[in-house]
Amino acid sequence: MTSTSKTDVFRAGYLPGLRDDEVHWKRLQLGAPNDPLTVEVPELSTDQIKTLASRVRLASQAHLKSWPVSDIVRTIDTAIARLLNAQDPYRQALERLLPRATGFDATMVQLGLNSYLQTFRALQLQRFVTEDFANPKLLDEFQARPKGGWSKAIGPDLLVHVWAGNVPALPLWSFVSGLLVKAGAIGKISSSEPIFASLFARLLVEVEPRWADCFAVVWWQGGDKDVERCVFAEADVVLAYGGNTALRGMQDRMPVTARFLPHGHKLSFGMVSNTALSVFRGQATAHAAALDVARYDQQGCYSPHEFYVQRGGQMQPLEFAQHLASELAALATKFARRTLTLEEAASVGGWREHHEFESLRQARHRVLGDASQAFAVVYADTPQPLQPGPLNRCVLVVAVDSLQDVIPLIEPQRAYLQTVGLAAAPEELLALGDALGQAGVTRICALGAMTSPEAGWHHDGRFSLLDLVRMVDIDQSAELAAERFTGYEL
Amino acid sequence: MANGSTTSEDITIELLAFIARPAVSDEEFNALALRIFTRQFALNLPYQRFCQLRGKTPRLVKSWRDIPAVPIDAFKEFTLSCIPAEECERVFMTSGTTRGEVKGRHHHPSLAVYDASMLRHFSEHVMQGDVRLPMGILFPTETLMPNSSLAHYLGLAIQHFGAADSAYYLDQNGLRTAALCDALQKAQQSNQPFALLGASYSFVHLLDELQSRGLSFVLPKGSRILDTGGFKGQSRDIPMDDFYTQLSATFGVDRRQCINMYGMTELSTQFYDAGNRSVPSIKRGPHWMRSRLLDPMTGQEVARGERGVLAHTDLANFNSVTTILTEDVGIATDDGFVLLGRAQGAEAKGCSLAVEDFLKAARA
Numbered sequence: 001m002t003s004t005s006k007t008d009v010f011r012a013g014y015l016p017g018l019r020d021d022e023v024h025w026k027r028l029q030l031g032a033p034n035d036p037l038t039v040e041v042p043e044l045s046t047d048q049i050k051t052l053a054s055r056v057r058l059a060s061q062a063h064l065k066s067w068p069v070s071d072i073v074r075t076i077d078t079a080i081a082r083l084l085n086a087q088d089p090y091r092q093a094l095e096r097l098l099p100r101a102t103g104f105d106a107t108m109v110q111l112g113l114n115s116y117l118q119t120f121r122a123l124q125l126q127r128f129v130t131e132d133f134a135n136p137k138l139l140d141e142f143q144a145r146p147k148g149g150w151s152k153a154i155g156p157d158l159l160v161h162v163w164a165g166n167v168p169a170l171p172l173w174s175f176v177s178g179l180l181v182k183a184g185a186i187g188k189i190s191s192s193e194p195i196f197a198s199l200f201a202r203l204l205v206e207v208e209p210r211w212a213d214c215f216a217v218v219w220w221q222g223g224d225k226d227v228e229r230c231v232f233a234e235a236d237v238v239l240a241y242g243g244n245t246a247l248r249g250m251q252d253r254m255p256v257t258a259r260f261l262p263h264g265h266k267l268s269f270g271m272v273s274n275t276a277l278s279v280f281r282g283q284a285t286a287h288a289a290a291l292d293v294a295r296y297d298q299q300g301c302y303s304p305h306e307f308y309v310q311r312g313g314q315m316q317p318l319e320f321a322q323h324l325a326s327e328l329a330a331l332a333t334k335f336a337r338r339t340l341t342l343e344e345a346a347s348v349g350g351w352r353e354h355h356e357f358e359s360l361r362q363a364r365h366r367v368l369g370d371a372s373q374a375f376a377v378v379y380a381d382t383p384q385p386l387q388p389g390p391l392n393r394c395v396l397v398v399a400v401d402s403l404q405d406v407i408p409l410i411e412p413q414r415a416y417l418q419t420v421g422l423a424a425a426p427e428e429l430l431a432l433g434d435a436l437g438q439a440g441v442t443r444i445c446a447l448g449a450m451t452s453p454e455a456g457w458h459h460d461g462r463f464s465l466l467d468l469v470r471m472v473d474i475d476q477s478a479e480l481a482a483e484r485f486t487g488y489e490l
Numbered sequence: 491m492a493n494g495s496t497t498s499e500d501i502t503i504e505l506l507a508f509i510a511r512p513a514v515s516d517e518e519f520n521a522l523a524l525r526i527f528t529r530q531f532a533l534n535l536p537y538q539r540f541c542q543l544r545g546k547t548p549r550l551v552k553s554w555r556d557i558p559a560v561p562i563d564a565f566k567e568f569t570l571s572c573i574p575a576e577e578c579e580r581v582f583m584t585s586g587t588t589r590g591e592v593k594g595r596h597h598h599p600s601l602a603v604y605d606a607s608m609l610r611h612f613s614e615h616v617m618q619g620d621v622r623l624p625m626g627i628l629f630p631t632e633t634l635m636p637n638s639s640l641a642h643y644l645g646l647a648i649q650h651f652g653a654a655d656s657a658y659y660l661d662q663n664g665l666r667t668a669a670l671c672d673a674l675q676k677a678q679q680s681n682q683p684f685a686l687l688g689a690s691y692s693f694v695h696l697l698d699e700l701q702s703r704g705l706s707f708v709l710p711k712g713s714r715i716l717d718t719g720g721f722k723g724q725s726r727d728i729p730m731d732d733f734y735t736q737l738s739a740t741f742g743v744d745r746r747q748c749i750n751m752y753g754m755t756e757l758s759t760q761f762y763d764a765g766n767r768s769v770p771s772i773k774r775g776p777h778w779m780r781s782r783l784l785d786p787m788t789g790q791e792v793a794r795g796e797r798g799v800l801a802h803t804d805l806a807n808f809n810s811v812t813t814i815l816t817e818d819v820g821i822a823t824d825d826g827f828v829l830l831g832r833a834q835g836a837e838a839k840g841c842s843l844a845v846e847d848f849l850k851a852a853r854a
């Protein structure tokens with residue numbers, strides 16, 4: 001499973017039909033300086049990639065396209081159940097390797113994995129499918145349409161994933177989406193988290209050996225023009241996560257005939273209504289907000305950069321900020337922040353300094369906590385436009401008179417908006433939802449749930465499965481015409 | 491104690507004597523640093539508030555290492571001066587390449603200390619015993635760029651150490667390549683050592699131009715080159731090693747005599763290396779300057795041998811702030827530091843958005 005864990009070298013990837021000695025392996029150094037992890041990633045030639053692609057395409061025809069979705073769901077469920085079992089060697093490998101590769105706190109990774117994997121059990125997967133296909137049998141066979149004629153949804157022969165590594169196990173979403181639409185897949189792991197997808201592919205094959213050639217997990221240096229052109233030329237659909245610059249590069253290398261589904265830079269934030277700031281609830285609200293900030297050190301696209309907090313509750317925005325700071329201090333003990341690189345530290349330091357300067361000008365602008373703590377909360381008493389922070393548990397709390405006042409503050413970031421963690425009363429929910437949606441937000445969730453999207457969510461406002469397939473219609477005319485070509489036609 | 495009643499003139503006289511001494515002890519450096527800090531704390535309100543925010547007041551600061559390091563961005567945000575800005579003889583401004591049009595401003599009541607600091611240290615590291623040399627300056631004159639500290643610095647060099655036929659080879663119209671080639675030719679023929687000084691990016695443009703004309707020189711032994719400032723997006727970015735290889739090959743000057751000066755508008759003193767035979771070279775400051783490597787997040791000194799962000803305590807900065815926090819990354823050595831580049835904000839991995847990416851995206 002893990003090739004050489006004893007010597008602390010993890011060989012990443014899953015390459016059906018290729019022997020290890022046929023492949024050139026590149027060594028990457030991951031992890032903190034005091035606990036390094038060496039990972040070997042495959043550097044494939046374009047010929048090897050082409051061979052892999054045709055192998056995957058053929059196998060997916062034979063062993064995925066012909067399977068009913070419910071059997072695919074059962075197989076994924078079996079694999080997920082194993083990953084949820086603390087005794088399972090794959091689970092143990094994930095718990096050992098993911099914190100070391102990413103630097104995230106081991107307990108945080110463990111807890112995060114559990115809540116994440118639970119959204120991929122059979123029941124959730126069925127819901128995932130139903131979310132996009134009211135009639136899931138559309139994926140299995142032609143279904144009669146009310147208007148007449150027949151339709152079927154066909155997944156790509158070859159789906160190429162380009163995965164990001166900001167949060168552990170992120171590739172699972174798109175890996176599973178591809179399987180549910182019966183796509184053969186080649187997934188590119190990120191240099192910063194090459195672990196999960198490699199192990200998941202191997203586990204799936206252990207659970208269902210007939211899938212051995214249905215997917216591959218590869219690596220290339222992001223931006224390698226020759227490799228990307230070659231891989232993308234083989235693909236029907238390319239699903240890519242990453243920075244906008246990297247995505248633009250990929251787009252340039254896409255053939256016009258293939259579908260490109262990019263997930264680029266995103267910006268998320270929280271909003272707290274004064275209804276959530278009673279003496280009884282305020283503390284719990286701050287606790288939930290702190291969890292969203294601390295989880296994966298704000299590295300997710302759904303992690304909040306700012307909280308807009310409404311004045312006029314029993315707890316004032318400044319008090320909320322103070323509670324948030326003390327909750328973050330408590331979480332810093334429970335889940336240690338990962339060791340920051342000098343560049344990240346400089347970014348955090350620069351952000352703090354900027355706000356210190358601001359506090360010299362405005363007495364009501366506050367930097368809470370001192371620089372030695374593994375988080376920073378800044379309180380702003382005047383409206384502040386939504387801006388990305390330096391991540392790593394640094395958050396801005398902005399006092400506002402009304403949550404509707406937030407809309408003009410976020411509008412300039414329209415193209416980047418994603419999740420809003422919202423603590424508000426029921427009567428506020430839909431009105432705010434409408435305004436936020438118009439402004440560009442695609443997901444509104446409870447505070448404390450920002451980093452755990454539900455199964456079947458519309459990632460960046462899109463359809464996880466529908467976007468991958470193409471519909472094939474048999475028009476009514478063909479059906480009617482066919483009736484004329486029967487032996488019994490008189 | 492130096493306090494609010496000590497005048498700029500008093501401090502200037504004291505500093506000129508301090509700079510003129512051959513060397514000073516740690517205690518002497520510390521004592522003067524604390525006195526200047528006390529005065530700056532008393533006379534500059536934004537600085538005082540900054541120190542209070544950091545919990546550092548003259549009562550609590552016992553060593554120059556405790557003096558709060560002011561991030562260079564503060565020179566853009568605040569007026570850091572012990573006397574009213576309009577009474578200052580000169581204001582040097584940053585070129586403003588890093589953050590739009592907002593320029594950092596460094597106020598100098600008089601340039602006596604700046605000049606003494608420059609001359610003493612330049613004479614030692616660049617002139618190396620020579621009294622005057624014919625110089626070619628690849629930078630505009632001080633008249634053309636009155637707010638540039640580098641223009642003033644190079645003006646001092648040519649005025650105090652340049653031989654009669656020294657000249658500027660860059661003006662509003664760009665590089666005067668033909669005139670410079672004549673001067674280099676002349677130096678070559680007369681076997682007279684020549685000094686070529688200027689901004690690093692001007693050298694890159696010059697190298698490109700000479701290459702396109704197929705020209706190169708073998709300057710007489712004893713010739714030297716001084717570059718400063720990095721490339722700052724003003725020219726193509728070339729690896730440092732290639733830069734010195736090309737300089738050496740094009741002008742026939744040994745890499746040991748290709749000196750790099752590291753300076754900043756926010757300081758009144760410069761650092762030099764002893765040539766760039768190998769890169770990155772070790773930079774050294776004079777006895778009125780001390781440098782430390784800090785963790786940019788906590789402000790604590792990093793363990794020896796680790797990368798950190800450079801903070802400099804320059805006693806010649808008697809009017810602004812003695813201690814500044816740069817954005818430059820370095821590693822400490824026995825008698826100086828190695829410069830490793832700028833602490834660029836980390837690139838976010840994947841789809842999360844960090845400030846730097848965002849700025850890049852916004853500029854794109």
